[in-house]
Amino acid sequence: MSTDAGIKQAFAKLDTIKDQVIWWTAGAQTPQLLADGEVVVGSTYNGRLFSMIAEDNQPVAMLWDWQVFDLDGWVIPKGSKNKHEVLKFVQFATDTQRLADQAKYISYGPARNSSAPLVGKHATLGIEMAPHMPTDPNNSKNTLLQNYNWWADNRDDLDTKFNAWLAQ
Amino acid sequence: MEQLLTADGIPLKVSLKKAYRREKLSAFLLVAPLLLFIVVTFLIPIVDMLMLSVDNSIVPEILPRTTKNIQTWDPHSGELPGEEIFEAFVKDLKEAKKNRTHTRVGQRLNYESSGLSSLFRSSGRKIKRIRRAPFKAALIKIDKRWGELKTWQILHQFSTSYTPAYYFAATDTKLKSSGEFVILPDEERIYSKLFLRTMLMSALITGLTLLIGFPVAYLLAILPTKIGNLLIILVLLPFWTSLLVRTCSWIALLQQHGVINDTLVSLGLLGEDERIAMIHNATGTVIAMTHILLPFMILPLYSVMKTIPKSFVRAAVSLGAHPWEAFWKVYFPNTVAGIGAGSILVFILSIGYYITPELVGGNTGTFISNRIAYSISISLNWGLAAALGVILLGIVIAFYILYDRIVGIDKMRLG
Numbered sequence: 048m049s050t051d052a053g054i055k056q057a058f059a060k061l062d063t064i065k066d067q068v069i070w071w072t073a074g075a076q077t078p079q080l081l082a083d084g085e086v087v088v089g090s091t092y093n094g095r096l097f098s099m100i101a102e103d104n105q106p107v108a109m110l111w112d113w114q115v116f117d118l119d120g121w122v123i124p125k126g127s128k129n130k131h132e133v134l135k136f137v138q139f140a141t142d143t144q145r146l147a148d149q150a151k152y153i154s155y156g157p158a159r160n161s162s163a164p165l166v167g168k169h170a171t172l173g174i175e176m177a178p179h180m181p182t183d184p185n186n187s188k189n190t191l192l193q194n195y196n197w198w199a200d201n202r203d204d205l206d207t208k209f210n211a212w213l214a215q
Numbered sequence: 216m217e218q219l220l221t222a223d224g225i226p227l228k229v230s231l232k233k234a235y236r237r238e239k240l241s242a243f244l245l246v247a248p249l250l251l252f253i254v255v256t257f258l259i260p261i262v263d264m265l266m267l268s269v270d271n272s273i274v275p276e277i278l279p280r281t282t283k284n285i286q287t288w289d290p291h292s293g294e295l296p297g298e299e300i301f302e303a304f305v306k307d308l309k310e311a312k313k314n315r316t317h318t319r320v321g322q323r324l325n326y327e328s329s330g331l332s333s334l335f336r337s338s339g340r341k342i343k344r345i346r347r348a349p350f351k352a353a354l355i356k357i358d359k360r361w362g363e364l365k366t367w368q369i370l371h372q373f374s375t376s377y378t379p380a381y382y383f384a385a386t387d388t389k390l391k392s393s394g395e396f397v398i399l400p401d402e403e404r405i406y407s408k409l410f411l412r413t414m415l416m417s418a419l420i421t422g423l424t425l426l427i428g429f430p431v432a433y434l435l436a437i438l439p440t441k442i443g444n445l446l447i448i449l450v451l452l453p454f455w456t457s458l459l460v461r462t463c464s465w466i467a468l469l470q471q472h473g474v475i476n477d478t479l480v481s482l483g484l485l486g487e488d489e490r491i492a493m494i495h496n497a498t499g500t501v502i503a504m505t506h507i508l509l510p511f512m513i514l515p516l517y518s519v520m521k522t523i524p525k526s527f528v529r530a531a532v533s534l535g536a537h538p539w540e541a542f543w544k545v546y547f548p549n550t551v552a553g554i555g556a557g558s559i560l561v562f563i564l565s566i567g568y569y570i571t572p573e574l575v576g577g578n579t580g581t582f583i584s585n586r587i588a589y590s591i592s593i594s595l596n597w598g599l600a601a602a603l604g605v606i607l608l609g610i611v612i613a614f615y616i617l618y619d620r621i622v623g624i625d626k627m628r629l630g
Contacts, residue, residue: 069495069577084472085495143600188455200333203325206594208406210586 049197054205058212070213081107097154097179101172111186115193118158156182229260261608266602271378273372277320278307282374288391290368301350302365312339324604326596327380328369334360368392381602406586406603414610415581416501417565423505424512424561425554432516432553437525446519454510457496465503469493469575496576503571508564519553555622563611583607 048054067154069086075148077091078099078197092116099105101148121137123130139145146157154176166177177183219227259515275282282304288296311317321335329527338358345353355362372392374378383389387404389397431450435443452462466476479485492500523546531541569584576585590600 065578072573083470085470119597140601196333200325200330202330203322203594203596204329204334208403211403214405215402 434522500580
């Protein structure tokens with residue numbers, strides 16, 4: 048994708064499915080489109096798909112093939128008066144147990160390796176959550192981490208190209 | 216001639232003037248809160264948007280020395296700027312790096328030439344290596360793109376506080392640093408296509424609401440008041456329902472496994488594989504928006520038709536006109552004010568519509584407002600969003616003036 052030829056190839060691939068794609072903008076759309084039978088395959092945040100499959104019992108299954116994983120971070124505004132308390136909170140919120148606890152409610156993977164063995168059951172459904180984690184070895188055979196540096200430089204340009212492609 | 220005096224001896228003229236002034240003042244004070252409200256919530260944001268669409272102050276603010284010095288350089292000389300401009304730039308970039316603003320100016324210039332964002336970011340990281348002259352050679356050593364004419368031409372072109380560049384981008388055109396004006400090739404055009412699509416689809420929606428709304432309004436107007444009032448509730452009820460609810464109901468009706476497709480398939484009119492795609496495309500937008508905007512057509516039409524005396528048509532018929540002729544030549548011309556009001560209302564509402572095209576538009580049914588929202592909240596190119604907004608505002612005003620010329624705005628009646 049760093050070369051013009053690569054971008055051209057990517058768009059040529061997109062051309063082959065252009066008439067059959069529904070592009071989503073909100074995370075809630077893919078589960079809805081799948082449940083309605085409007086699309087037969089889709090990509091979205093795995094936590095939403097888990098809720099759809101496990102909580103709402105929709106006839107949809109998960110395919111863990113080249114998941115794109117994303118990292119979230121905490122930010123403390125510069126000059127914050129409560130920096131010390133905030134740091135204490137961030138330390139608490141990102142410790143091993145807390146990250147594992149997060150999985151009780153939604154199937155998002157803990158960012159710490161040490162949290163993985165502590166992942167337990169879903170708070171209300173009582174299912175073992177470990178096999179539903181994106182970080183589970185069975186699910187993360189092949190993964191893709193967004194190249195943030197690349198996107199920071201190329202996003203505006205590629206975004207314009209993509210929208211021009213959509214408008215054709 | 217004797218001057219007229221009031222009871223307390225003041226000339227009548229002066230006294231009257233005083234009374235008038237007091238009245239005027241109190242009238243002004245009464246509307247002052249509303250005026251203030253409009254100025255603060257309507258006029259100031261519009262002016263602010265106008266300013267934002269030409270604002271380029273970020274470049275001279277972050278690179279003050281460079282933008283001042285670069286004016287002495289001729290961008291068409293075919294040679295790189297002199298050492299003193301490079302020196303000014305290195306100083307500016309060092310300071311910007313310290314304030315962490317170098318990425319912002321890079322992002323701004325990236326709109327004009329892709330790749331500048333990364334150039335500013337990576338050069339910012341390495342700039343502290345440059346300690347002494349020659350700055351030119353040192354900067355080019357950091358990144359060879361600083362040795363390219365194009366980079367400096369862009370910096371020269373966008374060194375001023377104001378720029379028309381966002382308007383060029385919003386109309387799929389470009390003013391090159393060489394001064395050459397180009398229209399982008401067809402496969403790179405976005406906004407001109409979306410503006411055109413927005414207007415064509417809005418015109419279609421206006422036409423459809425008129426086609427459907429006219430007979431409904433006519434029926435409501437000629438029915439006895441009691442039944443008419445009852446039926447008008449059927450028009451008002453959807454009008455009062457949240458438009459999000461109405462849009463989502465259309466999704467439930469029109470989608471591939473929705474009510475309409477399921478019914479047609481179960482009746483055997485369609486095969487399982489022949490389900491019609493009626494939503495997530497232009498069709499979906501037209502259907503949903505026609506329904507949502509229908510009351511804005513029916514209500515002005517109804518209010519105008521209600522005032523047309525029934526005796527007009529009766530008189531025409533009794534004088535020998537065919538019922539159709541009586542309708543067309545007597546009744547219809549009297550409804551023009553309502554048609555005009557309804558059409559301009561529906562048209563202006565629909566060219567700025569956002570939520571329905573966003574939800575049901577798919578690729579082919581989104582409007583320019585969706586792109587404006589995208590620039591505001593996702594790509595964060597507010598200058599472009601402002602320029603698109605100003606153009607949209609200009610189009611609305613142009614249609615308003617056109618309407619005024621053809622029909623006359625004083626003839627518009629909303630009820």
